Amino acid sequence: MFGLGFLAPAFLAGLAAVAVPILLHLYRRRTDRVVEFPATPMLPEAPVQQQDRRRLRDLLLLALRVAALAVLAISFARPYVMGDDPRLRASATVVVVDTSLSVSAPAAWADVRRTARAAIDGAPVGDAVGLVAFDDRGRVLVRPTVNRADAVTALDALTPGAGGTSAPAGLGVALDALAGTPGRIEVVTDLQQRSWSGAASMAVPADVTVRVHPVVVAPGNLAVTAVSREGGVTAVVQSYAPGPRTVTARLTVNGRATGQRVVELAPLAAADVRFATPIPAAGVASVAIDDPGGAAADNVRYLPLAPAPAPRVLVLTAEAPESARTGLYVQRALEAGADLWPVDVAVQDGRAFSADASPPAAPAAIVVVGTRTLDRRGRERLSRYLRDGGRVLLSLGPDVDVPTLSDAIGLNVRLAPEPVTPAADAAAIVASDPRHPVWRQLAGSRSALGRLPIERFRQVLDESGWTVLARFAGGAVALAERDVERGTLLLFASDLDNRWNRFPLEPGFAPFVIDVARYLTRDAEGRLAFVLPVVPDGVPATPGAHTLPPAEGRAPATVVVNVDPGESDPATTTLDAFMAHLQPGDTTSRAEADDRARAREEQQRLWQRGLAVLLLLLVVEGVIGRAGWRRRAAETG
Amino acid sequence: MAGPARYLDPAVLARIGSLDLKARTVVEGVLSGLHRSPRRGFSVEFAEYRQYIPGDPLTLLDWKVYARSDRHVVKKFEEETSLDCHLLVDISGSMAYGSHAVTKRDYACYLAASLAYLMHRQRDAVGLIAFDEAIVQRLGPSARATHLRAVLLALERLPSGAKTNVARPLEDLARVMSKRGLVVVISDLLDRPDDVVRGLRQFRQRGTDVIVFHVLDPQELRFQFDGAARFRDLESASEVFADADVVRDDYLRAMTGLIDRYRRELGGAGIDYHLLDTSQPLDLALTSYLTLRSRT
Numbered sequence: 026m027f028g029l030g031f032l033a034p035a036f037l038a039g040l041a042a043v044a045v046p047i048l049l050h051l052y053r054r055r056t057d058r059v060v061e062f063p064a065t066p067m068l069p070e071a072p073v074q075q076q077d078r079r080r081l082r083d084l085l086l087l088a089l090r091v092a093a094l095a096v097l098a099i100s101f102a103r104p105y106v107m108g109d110d111p112r113l114r115a116s117a118t119v120v121v122v123d124t125s126l127s128v129s130a131p132a133a134w135a136d137v138r139r140t141a142r143a144a145i146d147g148a149p150v151g152d153a154v155g156l157v158a159f160d161d162r163g164r165v166l167v168r169p170t171v172n173r174a175d176a177v178t179a180l181d182a183l184t185p186g187a188g189g190t191s192a193p194a195g196l197g198v199a200l201d202a203l204a205g206t207p208g209r210i211e212v213v214t215d216l217q218q219r220s221w222s223g224a225a226s227m228a229v230p231a232d233v234t235v236r237v238h239p240v241v242v243a244p245g246n247l248a249v250t251a252v253s254r255e256g257g258v259t260a261v262v263q264s265y266a267p268g269p270r271t272v273t274a275r276l277t278v279n280g281r282a283t284g285q286r287v288v289e290l291a292p293l294a295a296a297d298v299r300f301a302t303p304i305p306a307a308g309v310a311s312v313a314i315d316d317p318g319g320a321a322a323d324n325v326r327y328l329p330l331a332p333a334p335a336p337r338v339l340v341l342t343a344e345a346p347e348s349a350r351t352g353l354y355v356q357r358a359l360e361a362g363a364d365l366w367p368v369d370v371a372v373q374d375g376r377a378f379s380a381d382a383s384p385p386a387a388p389a390a391i392v393v394v395g396t397r398t399l400d401r402r403g404r405e406r407l408s409r410y411l412r413d414g415g416r417v418l419l420s421l422g423p424d425v426d427v428p429t430l431s432d433a434i435g436l437n438v439r440l441a442p443e444p445v446t447p448a449a450d451a452a453a454i455v456a457s458d459p460r461h462p463v464w465r466q467l468a469g470s471r472s473a474l475g476r477l478p479i480e481r482f483r484q485v486l487d488e489s490g491w492t493v494l495a496r497f498a499g500g501a502v503a504l505a506e507r508d509v510e511r512g513t514l515l516l517f518a519s520d521l522d523n524r525w526n527r528f529p530l531e532p533g534f535a536p537f538v539i540d541v542a543r544y545l546t547r548d549a550e551g552r553l554a555f556v557l558p559v560v561p562d563g564v565p566a567t568p569g570a571h572t573l574p575p576a577e578g579r580a581p582a583t584v585v586v587n588v589d590p591g592e593s594d595p596a597t598t599t600l601d602a603f604m605a606h607l608q609p610g611d612t613t614s615r616a617e618a619d620d621r622a623r624a625r626e627e628q629q630r631l632w633q634r635g636l637a638v639l640l641l642l643l644v645v646e647g648v649i650g651r652a653g654w655r656r657r658a659a660e661t662g
Numbered sequence: 663m664a665g666p667a668r669y670l671d672p673a674v675l676a677r678i679g680s681l682d683l684k685a686r687t688v689v690e691g692v693l694s695g696l697h698r699s700p701r702r703g704f705s706v707e708f709a710e711y712r713q714y715i716p717g718d719p720l721t722l723l724d725w726k727v728y729a730r731s732d733r734h735v736v737k738k739f740e741e742e743t744s745l746d747c748h749l750l751v752d753i754s755g756s757m758a759y760g761s762h763a764v765t766k767r768d769y770a771c772y773l774a775a776s777l778a779y780l781m782h783r784q785r786d787a788v789g790l791i792a793f794d795e796a797i798v799q800r801l802g803p804s805a806r807a808t809h810l811r812a813v814l815l816a817l818e819r820l821p822s823g824a825k826t827n828v829a830r831p832l833e834d835l836a837r838v839m840s841k842r843g844l845v846v847v848i849s850d851l852l853d854r855p856d857d858v859v860r861g862l863r864q865f866r867q868r869g870t871d872v873i874v875f876h877v878l879d880p881q882e883l884r885f886q887f888d889g890a891a892r893f894r895d896l897e898s899a900s901e902v903f904a905d906a907d908v909v910r911d912d913y914l915r916a917m918t919g920l921i922d923r924y925r926r927e928l929g930g931a932g933i934d935y936h937l938l939d940t941s942q943p944l945d946l947a948l949t950s951y952l953t954l955r956s957r958t
Contacts, residue, residue, distance in 0.1 A: 063756030
């Protein structure tokens with residue numbers, strides 16, 4: 026009611042008492058003596074005016090008495106103004122709209138908007154309504170508010186993007202927007218099959234209902250899914266149409282149309298398109314097709330023409346690689362993925378790292394598997410690298426010297442003095458935040474993480490300040506992240522050298538190491554092509570050619586951003602499969618909501634103002650009533 | 663009040679069922695001490711048969727009836743005077759008011775019936791006009807006995823009227839009156855005095871005698887209400903809230919002024935004006951009529 030909440034709403038029943046003065050007033054009016062008198066027109070006029078005044082006075086007195094009773098009842102109910110804080114409302118609805126590339130076809134997007142508008146309009150009366158859009162990431166467009174027009178306006182202004190579909194991203198933001206308020210989440214999406222890629226499940230509070238409104242994306246999308254420099258420029262055009270299609274592919278090099286080819290596409294098939302044209306060694310080429318009925322952002326794909334220097338990753342070991350072969354597994358994993366993600370891997374032991382006084386080009390990331398041989402200079406060098414913005418993956422294996430670790434990373438990490446040997450069933454790793462980029466390839470596969478044979482690990486005793494990305498099944502930290510001044514530190518609580526676990530021998534090891542390295546070098550110098558949603562700082566997350574702004578030790582460069590080709594595939598999952606990812610969580614604590622309401626009421630103390638108003642009303646009522654009594658006494662002599 | 667005179671009390675009359683009987687009662691009561699009218703008309707009309715009583719003139723025996731039925735009956739003839747009397751009875755909404763057993767309308771009907779009966783006895787032709795803001799019912803003047811019954815029946819069945827407009831019915835009547843006569847207006851005259859006086863004056867200008875019986879309830883005359891109340895007009899339903907104790911003097915002053923004005927202006931126009939209190943006996947009205955009749 027008027028954005029008001031009440032701590033003790035039962036007292037509102039006292040509002041019924043306002044009927045008492047009203048009934049008394051009506052009863053008195055009804056019992057006014059009526060005399061039928063034919064000579065009424067001869068009665069003097071003055072008393073009529075007095076009666077008008079008396080009626081006005083009576084109505085005023087009635088209003089004052091009713092208001093006094095109402096204020097009294099409301100004050101006892103302990104009111105507070107909820108404002109737009111959804112946490113203070115009884116219920117809220119958040120409409121989550123898919124704005125990914127897969128729904129950007131004109132017909133599909135019209136269906137999305139129509140469905141979302143229906144969801145806004147259909148929200149229960151009294152609910153605050155919010156709007157969240159999502160592709161790879163969720164973003165709150167309108168926090169839950171009683172003014173639904175805000176959500177409608179934001180929806181009207183919404184346009185689809187070129188990002189992927191990440192349902193957990195949208196749902197996570199929606200849950201944040203609900204802020205613990207019971208209610209419902211209305212998801213408008215095309216159920217793209219990659220909606221839950223990289224996330225096993227999501228806990229949804231039991232008092233939050235998630236309803237999915239699928240929109241239908243008509244098959245027939247065409248996309249340029251790859252461009253490379255093979256034999257000039259070669260592009261891959263993919264058809265998701267159920268019938269054969271013919272399309273013209275056009276090559277543009279540094280803004281100039283260089284050639285075009287007609288491509289015959291079989292149903293649901295891809296075709297290579299080769300432009301055997303001399304290509305310059307710098308600039309940007311792009312291959313585009315026309316597909317007005319399908320998604321627009323995947324109709325063009327960009328290719329950087331300059332050779333892309335691979336980011337440099339240093340593997341820091343305790344012993345020299347020739348003698349101990351430590352760091353070998355990390356090196357091999359990174360080199361194995363070089364075809365897809367080129368990387369310059371170097372292995373250096375602690376002594377060499379400590380003795381290296383020259384300031385070489387800083388590596389994009391350092392994977393530390395041993396610190397035992399780092400001397401003071403080496404530890405200081407590593408610490409400075411981290412503080413100055415470096416990215417480090419620290420593996421707490423047997424070669425890590427725990428007593429000097431704080432010097433090496435510039436951070437005091439409280440670890441158990443001795444490694445922990447977990448029970449067999451406690452050795453599995455569970456991703457805490459499957460949306461994190463380091464789990465891009467692994468989090469979707471429960472078996473890849475759940476069967477990791479971890480034999481020993483170091484236990485982190487103090488998690489404060491850390492963002493835990495994965496835990497062992499027993500609850501101990503497995504992978505965690507935190508900022509160290511300008512740098513980023515990832516901490517893996519076990520070994521990466523096949524000594525405390527057999528993880529390096531598992532198929533998931535290489536994807537894990539590559540994804541961690543990609544995450545750590547995400548804006549590293551040397552990489553010129555990016556696939557959404559990963560873009561370096563300073564580069565817009567939109568397809569096209571962009572300029573990477575200069576940074577310390579890095580010259581400006583032209584980079585390209587392309588859409589994720591998997592998003593072009595209109596294949597969808599089923600509603601049941603989608604909903605299966607939602608796990609019932611704890612009910613939002615009513616006590617927490619009550620505490621918030623109580624705190625708000627304590628802060629506002631409207632009941633005190635109510636009692637002050639009540640006192641004022643009674644004073645005014647007394648003055649008016651007494652004046653009326655005196656006037657009547659004077660009239661009757 | 664004792665003897666026949668007690669039947670002049672309106673409260674007593676109200677308990678008598680038939681208006682005919684009421685009229686007889688009133689008239690007989692009034693006439694009990696008066697002489698009969700010496701007037702004779704210029705024509706006679708058969709009225710009724712009655713059984714021959716020894717002593718009746720034999721010239722009045724109807725021999726044809728005797729021949730057919732072997733009964734001795736005598737013919738009765740009625741005299742018709744040359745005076746047409748018009749009884750104008752106000753039946754507007756305000757006349758329905760009564761603070762005791764008799765409303766002003768009841769009182770007006772008793773009075774009209776009594777006058778009709780008395781006029782009939784006087785061999786005057788009597789007519790009836792009921793009006794509110796227009797003429798509602800009209801019976802032309804006649805001296806026949808059957809006509810008297812028609813007048814009494816009409817008085818008993820008068821409809822309820824609406825607003826008062828005395829002047830208009832007077833104008834209508836003035837247009838249709840063909841010869842001089844007597845106009846008796848029975849009304850509470852709760853109308854614009856200028857219109858009322860103007861309407862009545864036109865009869866006098868034609869040589870018609872006019873008697874005005876201004877019928878008012880005792881409460882209208884004395885305003886004996888007390889305390890505050892909403893006073894509602896019977897005709898317009900408009901209301902005035904007033905404390906009776908506060909407004910009494912002003913009201914009585916206004917009512918007295920109205921009565922005095924009627925008395926003065928109507929008297930100045932040669933119109934007999936009589937204020938009647940519905941709680942008072944009817945003899946005053948009848949005596950007033952006879953007094954006027956004795957002058958004509």
